Amino acid sequence: MNMALFDRLSTVQADLLVAFVPAEGALPESTAWIDENVAGQISQLRDTAVFKGGVAQTLLLPLMTQDFAQAVLLVGIGKDAELSDMQARKVIAAVAAQIKGLPYESVAVASAALTLKGRSESDIIALVSQWLNEGFYNFLGFKESDAEKATKVASLLIQGSDETALTIGTATANGSAFARQLGNLPGNVCTPSYLASKAQQLAEEFSIDVELLDESKMDELGMNCLLSVGHGSDQPSYLIVMHYRGGEEGDAPHVLLGKGITFDTGGISLKPGAKMDEMKYDMCGAASVFGTMKAICELKPKLNFTAVVAAAENMPSARATKPGDIVKTMSGKTVEILNTDAEGRLVLCDALSYIERFEPKSVVDIATLTGACVVALGSVNSGMYANNDDLASELKAASQTAADKVWQMPLDEEYQQQLDSNFADIANIGGPEAGSVTAACFLSRFTESYPWAHLDIAGTAWTGGASKGASGRPVALLTRYLLAKV
Incomplete structure (x- = not known):
C-alpha cells in the first residue's frame, strides 16, 4: 500500500475522505470545510443526534451531493479536547476496520484534527500511520475465503508534513x-x-x-x-x-x-x-x-x-x-x-x-x-x-x-x-x-x-x-x- 502525506483536505483527490467529528463544539478545519461544501449536512447530523460523535463511532456517507462526489467517512472523537493514547488507538482502529472493506482505492485521513495528550504532530503522524497499517493486517494462507479479505485500498494519505515520522510509523507497522x-x-x-x-x-x-x-x-x-x-x-x-x-x-x-x-x-x-x-x-x-x-x-x-x-x-x-x-x-x-x-x-x-x-x-x-x-x-x-x-x-x-x-x-x-x-x-x-x-x-x-x-x-x-x-x-x-x- 502506498503511504503519503498531504497538507489540506481541499487540495486532495481521493475516493474517500475520513473526517473527524467531536461530540460537541466547533468542527475541526477539514471537517468544517466538508460541511461547508455539503450545505451543513455534518452539522445537521450531529445536531439531530443521528451521528453523536462518540469515540470511535463511524458513519459512511457514500454520496454527499452531486457537486461533492467524494465519499465521506465520519469518525467520532468524543467530548475531550485531547485524546488519550487508548482513545486514539480505538479511533484509528475503527477507521481501519471500516475502510479496509470498502471499495475505494484512495483514502485521505484528515488526521490533523486529532490532538493527543502530550504528543507532538510528528508523534501523531507516526502513531496514526502505524495503527492504520496495523488495522489492515489479516492472517492469510489457511482459509478458502482468504481472497475475499484483500483490501481495495491502494493509496492511503495522512495529513501532516513530517515524512520521517510517516516512514517510522509505516516501517514499525510492517515489522x-x-x-x-x-x-x-x-x-x-x-x-x-x-x-x-x-x-x-x-x-x-x-x-x-x-x-x-x-x-x-x-x-x-x-x-x-x-x-x-x-x-x-x-x-x-x-x-x-x-x-x-x-x-x-x-x-x-x-x-x-x-x-x-x-x-x-x-x-x-x-x-x-x-x-x-x-x-x-x-x-x-x-x-x-x-x-x-x-x-x-x-x-x-x-x-x-x-x-x-x-x-x-x-x-x-x-x-x-x-x-x-x-x-x-x-x-x-x-x-x-x-x-x-x-x-x-x-x-x-x-x-x-x-x-x-x-x-x-x-x-x-x-x-x-x-x-x-x-x-x-x-x-x-x-x-x-x-x-x-x-x-x-x-x-x-x-x-x-x-x-x-x-x-x-x-x-x-x-x-x-x-x-x-x-x-x-x-x-x-x-x-x-x-x-x-x-x-x-x-x-x-x-x-x-x-x-x-x-x-x-x-x-x-x-x-x-x-x-x-x-x-x-x-x-x-x-x-x-x-x-x-x-
Missing part, C-alpha cells in the same frame, strides 16, 4: 505485521527450522549477515541447557543470529534476544489441555525480534544491531528432559530442572552466555516467560526487569514514545535465594511466590558482563478467546529503543 504473522502460524508450520529459513530470507532481502548454529555446533559450545529443551522433539533446535551493520565498522552492537519456543507442551511437566493451542505463541519473543529486524532494515539507521533467537520445540517423549535432571550451561553453572515447563529461561540462559562474545553495548531479551506476569500486569503492560538504570530509563522512554507500555518490576537480591538447589548451582523454578521475578532472577545470573534488560511479554504478546491473535508487541517499543541509539 509488527511480520511478527504477528509468525506468531499466528500453527506449530506444524512455524518450527525452529522455519524460523531459521525466515532469517535467511531477511538476509537475502536486506543483505544482513546470518549465522545458524545447529545442535552439533551448540553441543560443541556446551549449550546443554538450551539443547535439553528440544531433546523430546523431532524438530532440531537452532540458535539464530542476525547482524545488521549500519554503524561504524567494529562498533559494538546492541543486541535483542528472543525466546523462540515454537510450541510448548510443557514437556514432561505437561500443560493442561485447555488453551494449549495458544502455546504456538510461545515464540512471540522471537517473532518480535524478527519484526524489529525488518523495521530496522527498512529504516536503515546508523547503528550496529544483532538479533538472536533461541529456537526449540518443547515436547514430551522417551528422550525428553525429566524433572530432577541436572544440566550444565554454557557458562559452567549447573541447573536442576525441577519443572520442564519453565523452559524459556533454559534456552535464554545459554543464548545470554553466547552473546558475551559480541561485547554488546546492551542486551534486551524478550520472552513470553511466565503466567505470573499475566497475573501481575494483565495485558496492558509488559513486565520489565533490568540490571542497569540507564537501560531501564531508555526502555521506558521508548515505551512512552511508541505507546507500547512497560512496567518496571523488582530484581532484588533477596529473591535469588528462592532459586537455591540441593543438588545444582541453581534451580530452574523458585516456588509459587513472585514467579515472574524469580524467572528474571534466573536470567540475571547470566548477564553480569553487560547492561541487560528482560521484557516478559506473556500478557501482551497475544489475545486469546474469540479474538485470538498475535499483537505484534513490543516491536514498536524495540524499534523506538534502537532508533534512539543513533
